[in-house]
Amino acid sequence: MMRLFVTLAALVAALFIASLLVGPARIGAVEGLRALVMGGDGPVPLVMREIRLPRALLAVMIGLSLGLSGAAMQGYLRNPLAEPGLIGVSGSAALGAVLAIHTGLSAAWAFGLPLAALAGALAGVMLVIALAGPRGSSLTLILAGIAISSMAAALTSLVLNLSSNPFAANEIVFWMMGSLADRSISHVGLALPLMLAGWVLLLPLGRGLDALTLGEDAAASMGVRLSRMRLVLVIGTACVVGAATAVAGAIGFVGLVVPHILRPLVGARPSRLLWASGLGGAVMVLAADLAVRLILPERDLKLGVLTALVGAPLFLHLIYKTRRELP
Amino acid sequence: MTLLALDDLSVSLRGRDIFTGVNARVEAGEFVGLIGPNGAGKTTLMRxxxxxxxxxxxxSLLDHGAAERARLVAWMPQARDIAWPVSVEALVALGRVPHLPVGRPLSARDQAHVDAALSAMGLDDMRRRTATRLSGGEQARVLIARALAQDTPLLMADEPIAGLDPANQISTMQVFAGLAAEGRAVIASLHDLGLAARHCTRLMLMGEGGLVADGPPGDVLTPDNLARVFHVNAWFERTPHGPVFQPLEVIG
Incomplete structure (x- = not known):
């Protein structure tokens, strides 16, 4: 177990450094890292600190958030097909962002878009909690999430449909693909407090998620307070996914595929999968964000497009492998 | 010592009374078989x-908070849920969750409880196997071991021996009787009246919307009770091999 932790942590560190060293500005590795740490005048410290550092930090934060919340969601619903977007937070955050672009708020004010997305996420999570009810099973949570996601998707389509400005429509479509390009350190500052809150809520759920392996009845008899756990899970997921969507758009498949890949390596224990999946998510998003810069540097390939392109076949492979193991 | 006291317990679900007015005390040292026809409310009474x-x-269990209750009573539900392909040992170790502070790994004492539970259910050779790939009966034994590992004064199990082979049914009943003999108590719902008559110290018969009879097996499994509640007659004798009970035929 220790070996997996060290391997994943080393991968995160290596990819983080690689992410700092790759970009359109030709900066040597030693020169770049020295400028990052020591600072100084000129363009090199500016590029390192204001462009590349936020991008690498956001990749780690978003990957960690999506991997962690994906593992928590799968553990709670006891279903390997669950993902953080299931509770409708990413959909409603996207709707908020799309409204900000459509109304011109995002153009008028740099933080208009992420704050509108956070407002959308908040509205979405409150609706989900109200719909799913204070008690009730995991089933009502899934149904409420699907209802909110569909509603948000329909309203997003409506905005696109009625958009008289083709540039705004274009911007909306590209934003929804998800990207970490041209984010600033203030985006990090905006997302980090929410994500920290989400991590603090989600990580201690491991013990209850382990007990849930035996079903809701057995877990309740082992002292797990299921309604409280569900509320913590929903709020924690909303914090991390809302913040991730607000600063980077929709990045799919990370929260679905990463827990699935790592599950056999942690003996399928939901509590161990939480941190493993968080680190694994950071590895996947860092690697994908490096790939979009290396494969087509001049075409601005979107991160969310790449994670889906890599994630879907990987998922198919996993399904095929699972199918072979069935009797 | 009284481990469970029920006072005038009644449950209605969706406007229908499942049972009403159940009063019972379960003392340390008792192995209680909860019997009754399908739908009599055995599961609901335990839940x-x-x-x-x-x-x-x-x-009386509800006088304690959820965390403390988990150290007083272990519960094995009828649904044999094993959501993830964890190892048998890891699954049994889940029984220690109520005893562990958050984030603490298993101590040597916890591990000893897990090992004892695995041995009691004859699972020593299976501890590394994946729980979801075992047969239904094997999974049931793993889940019983999980409840044993919780090491509580009271154990409640819903049809724990359903689907086990005869040898494992008998040895599971002996494990439960052994727990009672060492001063704990076990309440298990059972459909095999023969095993219930042989191993339980006491039977609680549910039917007709409540508790029909409560006492030693000989006092509960009377021809009258069997005819009224189960609609069967039976042969029940004390033999040199111990009490033997065999249902014979359905009566109108």
Missing amino acids: AALGLVAARGHS
Whole structure:
């Protein structure tokens, strides 16, 4: 177990450094890292600190958030097909962002878009909690999430449909693909407090998620307070996914595929999968964000497009492998 | 010592009374077989006692908070849920969750409880196997071991021996009787009246919307009770091999 932790942590560190060293500005590795740490005048410290550092930090934060919340969601619903977007937070955050672009708020004010997305996420999570009810099973949570996601998707389509400005429509479509390009350190500052809150809520759920392996009845008899756990899970997921969507758009498949890949390596224990999946998510998003810069540097390939392109076949492979193991 | 006290416990679900007015005390040293036909409310009675379903009346287990209750009573539900392909040993170790502070790994004492539970259910050779790939009966034994590892004064199990082979049915009943003999108590719902008559110290018969009879097996499994509640007659004798009970035929 220790070996997996060290391997994943080393991968995160290596990819983080690689992410700092790759970009359109030709900066040597030693020169770049020295400028990052020591600072100084000129363009090199500016590029390192204001462009590349936020991008690498956001990749780690978003990957960690999506991997962690994906593992928590799968553990709670006891279903390997669950993902953080299931509770409708990413959909409603996207709707908020799309409204900000459509109304011109995002153009008028740099933080208009992420704050509108956070407002959308908040509205979405409150609706989900109200719909799913204070008690009730995991089933009502899934149904409420699907209802909110569909509603948000329909309203997003409506905005696109009625958009008289083709540039705004274009911007909306590209934003929804998800990207970490041209984010600033203030985006990090905006997302980090929410994500920290989400991590603090989600990580201690491991013990209850382990007990849930035996079903809701057995877990309740082992002292797990299921309604409280569900509320913590929903709020924690909303914090991390809302913040991730607000600063980077929709990045799919990370929260679905990463827990699935790592599950056999942690003996399928939901509590161990939480941190493993968080680190694994950071590895996947860092690697994908490096790939979009290396494969087509001049075409601005979107991160969310790449994670889906890599994630879907990987998922198919996993399904095929699972199918072979069935009797 | 009284490990469970039920006072005037009643449950109605969707406007229908499942059972009403159940009073019972379970003392240390008792192995209680909860018997009754399908739908008599055996599962609901145990879940109500545990606070898993809303009930009127009083169950002594609900005087304690959820965390403390988990150290007083272990519960093995009828649904044999194993959501993830964890190892048998890891699954049994889940029984230690109520005893562990958050984030603490298993101590040597916890591990000893896990090992003892695995041995009691004859699972020593299976501890590394993946629990989801075992047969239904093997999974049932793993889940019983999980409940044993919780090491509580009271154990409640819903049809624990359903689907086990005869040898494992008998040895599971002996494990439960052994727990009672060492000063704990076990309440298990059972459909095999023969095994119940041989191993339980006491039977609680449910039917007709409540508790019909409560006492030693000989006093509960009377021809009259069997005819009224189960609609069967039976042969029941004390033999040199111990009490033998065999249902014979359905009576109108």
